[in-house]
Amino acid sequence: MSTFENELIDQFGSNAVIIGNDIPEKYFSDWMTTTPVGTAIALVRPSSTEEVSSLLRLCNSRGIPVVPQGGLTGLAGGAKPVKGCVLISMERMNQIESIDLPSSTISVQAGVTMGAVQRCAKDSGLFFPLDLGGRDSCTIGGNLSTNAGGNRVLRYGMARDLILGLEVVLADGTILSHMNLMLKDNTGYDLKQLFVGSEGTLGVITKAVLKLFPQPRSTNTALCALKDYDAVLKLLTHVRQNLGANLSAFEMMWPDFYERMTSGLGHLTTPMAYGHGAYVLIEAQGTSPESDKDHFEHVLEETLEREIVEDVVVAQSESDALKIWAVRDSSGEFRAVFWPHVGFDVSIPTGQIGNFVEDLKAQLKKKWPDTQTVFFGHVGDSNVHIGVKVKEGDQPEEEIEDFVYSRVGEWRGSISAEHGIGTLKREYLHHSRSPAELQLMKLLKTAMDPQNILNPGKVIQLEAPSNS
Incomplete structure (x- = not known):
């Protein structure tokens, strides 16, 4: 030793x-x-x-x-x-330190799981909205360091929008502790945001103060079938205008995803018939159960009357809602029906997503005629998930990534909507960040971690890759 x-x-x-x-x-x-x-x-x-x-x-x-x-x-x-x-x-730093009801905040150590924060908030009559499939495994420190997203970004924002205070340790051991409980704190540079999304390359997050919200007393869910993406945009405008702040999710599934998953996985129901051009899951959360339900159904009835949507199924029970969500969340089971493939988590301006998808499909088919794809995502916040399979068996992963990320760059999109950069996307960062931005990121890294000991090789490469 x-x-x-x-x-x-x-x-x-x-x-x-x-x-x-x-x-x-x-x-x-x-x-x-x-x-x-x-x-x-x-x-x-x-x-x-x-x-x-x-x-x-x-x-x-x-x-x-x-x-x-x-x-x-x-x-x-x-x-x-x-x-x-x-x-x-950070697994031993797993304590919830306090809940402050007047400020609607919770102070936690970095190793606390997202699910534990959600449960603790609920027990206090409050609500922590950040939510991912790995809620009982992922930790708050990891959520913040990757700026996690999820299904409710449309209403509540990303992880960086849910933080008031932070405690961080710098590369040389310096402790920066600003465990602020106040919504208003306009005291110069917002240093905590340097560390959110930096994936442990600028400092190690040890504690955080998170925002909490009123616990929803009503949740209404529906699945809509539409002709095409233009109709999806009309639907998004309509529900935003009429559901307002209650709109908590607007999840789109293209037919290739919807049909593949519902037909290929035996445990899923098929809430809506095949043959439509788009499927959108809508969720609204509020605080007045009876009036919220009536208003939700009225808003969707209007979309039928105006021929914005072709069909609507409104969940009449929690069980119905779970069955609809199960279709959208079935992407975690791709191994059973669409494997191997190369996956992507990208953002494109919402109004251009439809054209981007059609262009990417055409370009992929032109290069690889046997290409199969699936598209789905949180289009209300510009996020699209893509699965690409160009042949049976092992995929030419690097070639597919070069191809797709280049097109994302051409559409002025983001190569990472909510999964971070790490090592897997580092070489493609230039498609979404200018040379000046990349240089500033390197300057920050060098200034805050001169010896490059903190998660070296992640996000930004300062030297020739040898260890990563």
């Missing part, structure tokens, strides 16, 4: 430190990437901000890379180990 490894154990204790090949395999994989066991020097599981500070100070003094990890549910390789690194798992 090396002097450094002994120092880790002496300083943090044998219960908090696991050395080298003894590190469990789960710490070397997220949902999209795997790194060989043995890549990391050690895994350290601190239980306080002060311990994180001590660890970073120690690693910084020796130039040893540090990779922060949350729930390991990422989709871009942001938490994958790099050669010769120390892994920092």
